[in-house]
Amino acid sequence: MKVACVGGGPAGLYLSILLKLRDPSHDITVHERNAEGTTYGWGVTYWRGLLDQLRAHDLETARAVEASSVRWNEGVAHVRDLMTRRPGDEGHGIGRHRLLEILAERARSLGVRLEFGSTISPDDLPGADLVVAGDGVHSALRTRHADHFGTRIDSGRNRYLWLGTSKAFDAFTFAFVETDHGWIWCYGYGFGPDAGTCVVECAPETWTGLGLHRAPEADGLVLLEKLFAGILDGHPLIGRPSADGSASWLTFRTVTNRTWHRGNVVLIGDAAHTTHYSIGAGTTLALEDAIALAGALHERPALPEALAHYERERRAALLSLQSAARHSALWYENLPRYIDLPPQQMFALLGQRHSPLLPYVPPQLYYRIDRAAGQLEALRRLKRWLGPKVARTVQSRAARR
Template identity: 75%
Template sequence: MCVKVACVGGGPAGLYLSILLKRQDPAHDVTVYERDPEGSTYGWGVTYWRGLLDRLRELDPGSARAVEEHSVRWRDGVAHVGGLATRHHGDEGFGIGRHRLLAILAARARELGVRLEFEHPVTGANPPAADLVVAADGAGSALRTHHADHFGTEITGGRDHYVWLGTAKVFDAFTFAFVETDHGWIWAYGYGFGPEGSTCVVECAPGTWTGLGLDRADEAEALVLLEKLFADVLDGHPLSARSSGRASAAWPVFRTLTNRTWSRDNLVLLGDAAHTTHYSIGAGTTLALEDAMALATALRERDTLPDALAHYERERRAALLPVQSAARLSAQWYENLPRYIHLPPEQMFALLGQRHSPLLPHLPPRLYYRIDRAAGRLETLRRVKRRLGPVIARTVQARRLAAGDGRARSGRPDAVPAHRG
């Protein structure tokens, strides 16, 4: 459908869309414009799950193999609460360095004939000339902001402050660490993304942030304090930040972004430019890539550009509803941490895994835990029943047949063996 496509933003969404479009039709003229130099990126690692990897394999096996080869895996989750710890076995998760993911996607795009224009900023006043312009330029999208009234952008700020850091410590599981201070609790999420290190996101309530002086500390002072607070889980490894200036600039509150509509004429929003979900559910990169998949499919299957963009938006809005709900509930769980933190670690960790439940905020935590455990036992019994049901049925049937054979031999259908005494 589209002959010339301009993707503004060289993140995962823009790069993967360009790959899919060239695979669908090599004749498409696709250019990706990125304002930063090649190889530079913010953040550390990203997470994803098996379902995304399966879809990547279906759509572009070559890049999927490279992504999997450069990813680390985990199945366990570990929670450290004060001096106590608990470990749970769960689903397989993956982590990959953001810089590595972008390098893989950029190399694949070039291989397919996509033009990559780095250090090429695009503003709303100077959009590229193309049949389709894709705003994949992040939550602060210049293209979307230029038409903010049309898109109906709404931004809602969260309560807690957070900072995105890296560490040379390679976590062997998805790690949660909760530390109590004189000013309240502060916590970290840590996950490995390669042999070089892990992502470490630190979060705390506003009172804890100001009480610890993090609002006034410069970057070096903040890192020293955080290394001391999380020394047990870091095993002496340092924390690193890529920001500059005062740390207060690097401790924002999370901003949830939504838009009333996702397209305007030949301009369409993709990834964080269209929507954001709280980082605690680890879905940002997955959602961006799924946006690219849906948009590429709509452009291939629909007859006109307006129809394709409308279909893309409908499909992705429907898919996002449960994810956005889970993200809101997840953020609220952490904002209400004192409600759960004094439970025994295994109970607290179980409710951490249930934080997406809309029922959890409305029941006493211990009661919810007992109900969840009882439901889990019932489900286990159901699974055992489903598994053993056919075996039991076959056994019963065999016994009935054997009994029937005996009755047939005796000539009496109700005959029973004679008592020998």
């Protein structure tokens, strides 16, 4: 099969790796419009389950990714001058630049052609059996046929800014700071021994009230460093260079599509779907798309059938995550509803922000119900653990009699 991947992000690169591993005779080219080594963002997050999947499909890639990652198993929340720390699932951070470097090196070693500085026009697609549109949230290939794909793009209310820092956080860190114009907060996580990411978010009223809507990036960073001094420990925040010196404040764009394929063109990664950054799943979902598409193409030789199967499989897998992402984004948009709770309760509901019930139940009542349910489940687990032991003790005593 001749395959053209448009977009050199994680989805396109990993798909090319998996296809070559399945059949080295595939003729695969990855077209990336930017120069090699150019990327946006700082670190990306993933969870233990992704490593298990990478190991199952390409052990060499999995080992390289794990070796270049940092890990944490705690979450820390700072609210005003209070701090709460709780254990959590094992999370990982890796620099986006390093991840792409690993995938590109692996793809090249398998015979994939990587063409950087290669812009593909939607009206002049490469001659290939399959064209993979992995060109991101602003996908030109998807936009050209938006009516066919049934593309819908919804923008969130809050403003956010993606920043780097030399602070290497040892836990996934939340910091909520109250200002005269409302709350502003950040998510911080490490991705190297001296590197971290800070995603800053606030309501639009806070954004304009603080003057961040008109401040040059350098001035905005100075203000943000003061606001988050409590978690930065003197480390600077680092922005993305721009021609006019402005800051890249955005609103999150949720992308959905009615269908993911048209003829021999298929959508993958952010071109097909996006999930709010607050659940930290974007890179994982892109790689899982690649795994599913490679599997479908291998198992179903007829292209229309393979693309339809890929779409069905991924749509079903995404349902719960898309719901979690929507509710997570809404939790932050309604932060005043939760922020004045006692720290332990607030942090507990921060962890429950994906729940579809939480917006409709008074927060303190939800917290009490959740605590009671947790205690009940703990009792059930204890009962299951004790049951066989008690039975063996009774049988042993009966035998001695």
